[in-house]
Amino acid sequence: MFVRRMRPTPGPLKCCAITGLHGPHFILAPKRATWLLNPPRNICDLQANLRAYDVCESSIMPHEYPALTPEQKKELNEIAKRIVAPGKGILAADESTGSIAKRLSSIGVENTEENRRFYRQILFTADNRVNPCIGGVITFHETLYHKADDGTLFTKVIKDKGAVVGIKVDKGVVPLAGTNGETTTQGLDGLSERCAQYKKDGADFAKWRCVLKISDHTPSHLAILENANVLARYASICQQNGIVPIVEPEVLPDGEHDLKRCQYVTEKVLAAVYKALSDHHVYLEGTLLKPNMVTPGHACTKKYKPEEVAMATVTALRRTVPPAVAGITFLSGGQSEEEATIHLNAINTCPQVKPWPLTFSYGRALQASALKTWGGKKENVKNAQEEYTKRALANSLACQGKYVPSGQAGAAAGTARHRARLEAHQRRAMTEISDLDRQIEQLRRCELIKESEVKALCAKAREILVEESNVQRVDSPVTVCGDIHGQFYDLKELFRVGGDVPETNYLFMGDFVDRGFYSVETFLLLLALKVRYPDRITLIRGNHESRQITQVYGFYDECLRKYGSVTVWRYCTEIFDYLSLSAIIDGKIFCVHGGLSPSIQTLDQIRTIDRKQEVPHDGPMCDLLWSDPEDTTGWGVSPRGAGYLFGSDVVAQFNAANNIDMICRAHQLVMEGYKWHFNETVLTVWSAPNYCYRCGNVAAILELDEHLQKEFIIFEAAPQETRGIPSKKPVADYFL
Numbered sequence: 001m002f003v004r005r006m007r008p009t010p011g012p013l014k015c016c017a018i019t020g021l022h023g024p025h026f027i028l029a030p031k032r033a034t035w036l037l038n039p040p041r042n043i044c045d046l047q048a049n050l051r052a053y054d055v056c057e058s059s060i061m062p063h064e065y066p067a068l069t070p071e072q073k074k075e076l077n078e079i080a081k082r083i084v085a086p087g088k089g090i091l092a093a094d095e096s097t098g099s100i101a102k103r104l105s106s107i108g109v110e111n112t113e114e115n116r117r118f119y120r121q122i123l124f125t126a127d128n129r130v131n132p133c134i135g136g137v138i139t140f141h142e143t144l145y146h147k148a149d150d151g152t153l154f155t156k157v158i159k160d161k162g163a164v165v166g167i168k169v170d171k172g173v174v175p176l177a178g179t180n181g182e183t184t185t186q187g188l189d190g191l192s193e194r195c196a197q198y199k200k201d202g203a204d205f206a207k208w209r210c211v212l213k214i215s216d217h218t219p220s221h222l223a224i225l226e227n228a229n230v231l232a233r234y235a236s237i238c239q240q241n242g243i244v245p246i247v248e249p250e251v252l253p254d255g256e257h258d259l260k261r262c263q264y265v266t267e268k269v270l271a272a273v274y275k276a277l278s279d280h281h282v283y284l285e286g287t288l289l290k291p292n293m294v295t296p297g298h299a300c301t302k303k304y305k306p307e308e309v310a311m312a313t314v315t316a317l318r319r320t321v322p323p324a325v326a327g328i329t330f331l332s333g334g335q336s337e338e339e340a341t342i343h344l345n346a347i348n349t350c351p352q353v354k355p356w357p358l359t360f361s362y363g364r365a366l367q368a369s370a371l372k373t374w375g376g377k378k379e380n381v382k383n384a385q386e387e388y389t390k391r392a393l394a395n396s397l398a399c400q401g402k403y404v405p406s407g408q409a410g411a412a413a414g415t416a417r418h419r420a421r422l423e424a425h426q427r428r429a430m431t432e433i434s435d436l437d438r439q440i441e442q443l444r445r446c447e448l449i450k451e452s453e454v455k456a457l458c459a460k461a462r463e464i465l466v467e468e469s470n471v472q473r474v475d476s477p478v479t480v481c482g483d484i485h486g487q488f489y490d491l492k493e494l495f496r497v498g499g500d501v502p503e504t505n506y507l508f509m510g511d512f513v514d515r516g517f518y519s520v521e522t523f524l525l526l527l528a529l530k531v532r533y534p535d536r537i538t539l540i541r542g543n544h545e546s547r548q549i550t551q552v553y554g555f556y557d558e559c560l561r562k563y564g565s566v567t568v569w570r571y572c573t574e575i576f577d578y579l580s581l582s583a584i585i586d587g588k589i590f591c592v593h594g595g596l597s598p599s600i601q602t603l604d605q606i607r608t609i610d611r612k613q614e615v616p617h618d619g620p621m622c623d624l625l626w627s628d629p630e631d632t633t634g635w636g637v638s639p640r641g642a643g644y645l646f647g648s649d650v651v652a653q654f655n656a657a658n659n660i661d662m663i664c665r666a667h668q669l670v671m672e673g674y675k676w677h678f679n680e681t682v683l684t685v686w687s688a689p690n691y692c693y694r695c696g697n698v699a700a701i702l703e704l705d706e707h708l709q710k711e712f713i714i715f716e717a718a719p720q721e722t723r724g725i726p727s728k729k730p731v732a733d734y735f736l
Helices: 002-006 013-020 024-029 043-060 072-081 097-104 112-126 154-160 191-200 223-238 259-281 307-322 339-351 364-375 380-398 406-412 416-444 451-465 487-498 519-530 548-551 555-563 565-575 601-608 622-624 648-658
Strands: 089-093 135-141 164-168 173-175 183-185 206-214 244-250 328-330 357-361 471-474 478-480 506-508 538-539 582-585 591-593 635-637 642-644 662-665 673-675 683-684 697-702 709-717
Touching: 002 191, 072 135, 072 164, 072 206, 072 244, 072 380, 072 555, 089 112, 089 364, 089 380, 097 112, 097 364, 112 154, 112 328, 112 364, 112 380, 135 206, 154 164, 183 206, 183 223, 183 307, 191 223, 191 582, 206 223, 223 244, 259 307, 307 339, 339 380, 357 478, 364 380, 364 648, 380 416, 416 451, 416 519, 451 519, 451 565, 471 601, 471 662, 478 487, 487 519, 487 697, 487 709, 519 538, 519 555, 519 565, 548 555, 548 565, 555 565, 582 601, 648 662, 683 697
Parallel strands: 089 135, 089 357, 135 164, 164 206, 206 244, 328 357, 471 582, 478 506, 506 538, 591 662, 662 683
Antiparallel strands: 173 183, 478 697, 582 591, 635 642, 673 683, 697 709
């Protein structure tokens, strides 16, 4: 408090400083306000009054009682991030029995439980092209317990496709007394018990919708506050039960209001919501917001460009939504499928800072074409799924700012020929994503992709990698990994314990190939993930990403054996030249495969290296990939024949010169998976368990949260029954 800051001030206190507190003190402590109206005569009177104020203050200021444990917070945050991972949004399939009745009647289908189940099965069982587009599925109560035709629970069907299962938990709107037809949402009674049961039954997030409308006199102050507090209470109850709450304060698009009026109301509503969430101690990093886009009313005669809608929407969010919120998933709000996609794309390309993932939580805007195509006929199921897949792919592009409007939406862009080019570009983009997703799934099964596909993959990777720095910037949270060395099934185990891409952000510190039996599949999978999710996986170069080394230690021979020629080896080794030499996490943790160089004192010197070449036999580039820490001072000769040994004093000077906290590196086998050096200023991480299938070591990965707090995950080699190790293959006696 302002008064407290004044306590250390020497000498007499000026009366004006005290009178400046009249308002706040009167608000906080009206019973003690009278003394402020009569300023104290001396310092003794002031001290007595301050002691009296302390007593009053302690009775009104809240104490901090942790609402959630660190483990609960971590789980909630991880669930939320999985849902809004890059390129992913939400399928809102939570229509109540009454709501879906209207949709089914529009295609002449009777509203029976079996018809509802069958229709939702169409969506949930679409082919795997949808998997990278859908991070979560909101279900209605009955849907959570429905099964597919083969007897598999829908919850398992959804999870097997990599999505998180959600549940609608509100029980609809009811009139709010004393207002002009406004409403609040019911369902808080028994919510904690229902959430606990839903969690057991497979749901990890929930949705609660409140509705506000715009007119000359609405929304009222009462309606805004009532709905904000209902949302906050719901969110708190969800989090206590391990469920991520989606907070949905929808401002309806009905009416004649213009864009400015909608933005004003949206800001007022969101400001009240986040005030209430704070008052209820809701953990924002474990929440998602589902707002309306800022659009004019349906009856508004003025038409607005997508860029205007985007600017109004982003501005409203920037003014009201804390950056800590895990993600924003827009509702479509009565927009057509194409309008919702175009506006989402415009929002993501809006030239404003946007600290949250901005994606979709669409119902009709994902389902309308699919529902119409199905028409209640089983023979139309495949075509209906294709329509749903098209919309999912389109919105996946839009939430990354990569969607190109097509059809009627592109009419304003130019001639029919121009529209045709846009549509062709859109089809190519969707096809490329679909092909890449298929290749990733194939590689995940440890199946080779075609040589022509390797060539195309490397070409796309080169376009991405050429833009990266020699000291590539990486933002936390991130998981840091050491050597993999072609141990494909252990890489799968790493993803199992650490999370899949793109849900988890990864940094791999090189040595992807050689020695293991599956260097081809290992490197191509990591490269395909890099192309598909360039901002969620960073690959830096190790000493084995070299033409000379791979000709001796396995990768060259493996390519020749598996493809019948060295062409794939050439494609891959060309990509090696484009890999970054190092990375810097939040400006504080320097990551490199090997270590330091006597030729390098600053990160800027690394940035000037021409990395697009074979690894030299000596010099700074060689040193970064080959050097090792050693319990010595200064520099020493490396027994490897390349690079140097460097001591604690070298590290201290380098870290101080570059204002970094520590160096994280790989390159050396560590039986315990990781090892600290030099008073925790250097860390070695090793991620190949039972190295060369015989060393018996465990592996580790380093998880860094948004505050760079460290957590190590230790894991063993993949179980024998899950791997396929070729028999009677010699193991190289090479342990650097």
